[in-house]
Structure formats: structure tokens, C-alpha cells
Amino acid sequence: MARVLLFGPLRDLAGWRERTIEPAPASVSALRALLASEDRELGEALVGPGVQVALDQVLVRGDAPLHPKAEVAFLPPMSGG
Amino acid sequence: MITLTEAPFDPGALLGGFCRERAETGAVATFTGLARAEGGQARVLELEAYPGFTEARIAEIAEMARTRFSLDDLMILHRVGRIAPGEPIVFVATAARHRRAAFEACDFLMDYLKSRAPFWKKEHGPDGARWIEPRDQDHADIARWETP
Numbered sequence A: 001m002a003r004v005l006l007f008g009p010l011r012d013l014a015g016w017r018e019r020t021i022e023p024a025p026a027s028v029s030a031l032r033a034l035l036a037s038e039d040r041e042l043g044e045a046l047v048g049p050g051v052q053v054a055l056d057q058v059l060v061r062g063d064a065p066l067h068p069k070a071e072v073a074f075l076p077p078m079s080g081g
Numbered sequence B: 001m002i003t004l005t006e007a008p009f010d011p012g013a014l015l016g017g018f019c020r021e022r023a024e025t026g027a028v029a030t031f032t033g034l035a036r037a038e039g040g041q042a043r044v045l046e047l048e049a050y051p052g053f054t055e056a057r058i059a060e061i062a063e064m065a066r067t068r069f070s071l072d073d074l075m076i077l078h079r080v081g082r083i084a085p086g087e088p089i090v091f092v093a094t095a096a097r098h099r100r101a102a103f104e105a106c107d108f109l110m111d112y113l114k115s116r117a118p119f120w121k122k123e124h125g126p127d128g129a130r131w132i133e134p135r136d137q138d139h140a141d142i143a144r145w146e147t148p
Helices: A009-014 A028-038 A040-046 B011-019 B053-068 B099-115 B136-146
Strands: A002-006 A018-021 A052-055 A058-060 A071-075 B002-005 B027-034 B044-049 B073-079 B081-083 B088-096 B119-125 B128-132
Touching: A002 A009, A002 A028, A009 A040, A028 A040, B002 B053, B011 B027, B011 B073, B011 B088, B027 B099, B044 B073, B053 B073, B053 B099, B073 B099, B088 B099, B099 B136
Parallel strands: A002 A071, B002 B073
Antiparallel strands: A002 A018, A052 A058, A052 A071, B027 B088, B044 B081, B044 B119, B073 B088, B119 B128
């Protein structure tokens, strides 16, 4: 069961902030494809400019395999301070 | 020390505590960021973090500053949740032997907190809400530290 987290504008766009997907998709790209098949607009936003992906709270570049209990977070451009 | 808090804080009290019991520190610099009212356009600022991940990323930024500027100590306190105009959002303090390192480390930490720390900021105003994207200036600010 993968846990998926959305932050910032992605959360508003999707209308959810957290969900679980059973069984976990095989990879980050498979997860993205699954989410895009349900919500095309969200699918496009997940590959939008500056969106980063954290797998189990570590930033990953490109694709990465998911283990059954992976936590995947999609992080739009950050703005602190 | 790195802290995320939903509660308002008093920058003066933090500075007082930070300066206490230091024998070899010759310089303490601080920065306090406040939420702007934007002429009435911003009623409330909402700051979102990714618990655990946000603290870990800030700790990495802090470690970079500690090494680069040979700091004795540093403190970062950042608000999350809802923030009213005029309230402090962020407080950074740096302690070093001499002032230049303390000033520069403070500047460095704020540039990285602005666009590399996992926070997302939403401004609620009379015409609705909007997410605040990093500005070109924020990227230019950080580039100053990354060019060799």
C-alpha cells in the first residue's frame, strides 16, 4: 500500500492531500501514470516545472522503483520565509 | 536548533536567549521575517510544511552554513499554519567569532530557506486565495552562493 502526498497548489488542484494506493505501483512513473489516468489535469501538473518527488522523505531524480509501503510526495516549487 | 511552530513568537526573547552563556562568540546576527499586509490584499498567510522532511532539509541547509561560515551556533525558527499580517514568520540567528561570518551566514540561510526549504505559502485575501511561487529574485539570490 503506497502512501501518496500532495503539497501546495497540487493539493488544491487534486482536491486531496493524501491517499493510499493498493497495491503500490511498481515505480514513481507508474504511480504518475495511474494518477494521470484518473485526473488528466493532475497528471500534467505532476510533471510541471519545478515539481520534485520525495520517496520515503528523500528527493529522487528521474524514476525510482517503489516498495510496497513507499511514501511518495510530490513537491511543487518551494516558498519559505 | 531548528524549530517549526504554529504559535506566534517574540523575536526579542529568542535573541536574548541565543546570546546567553557565550564566551568565545564575538558576533550574533539575526533576521526576522514578518508577514506583510500587502495593502489589505493579504488577510492571512497559510504556511504548509512536510513534517519530518522539512526539518531534515532545513538541518542540511543549517549544516552547510555551519561549515561554510565556521559558525559557533545557529538557530532557525519557522512558523507553519495560519499567520496574520504583522506577525513574525521566520527568525534566524547566527553566532560566530567575527561579524562578517555572522552576517553572511544569516543572509545565506535566508536565501536557502526562501526557495530550498520545503514550505508552501498561500495568501488569503479579500479576492480569494493564491499560492505564492518563488520569484526570479529568490533564484538570483541563491545563485550568489552557488557560483564559484
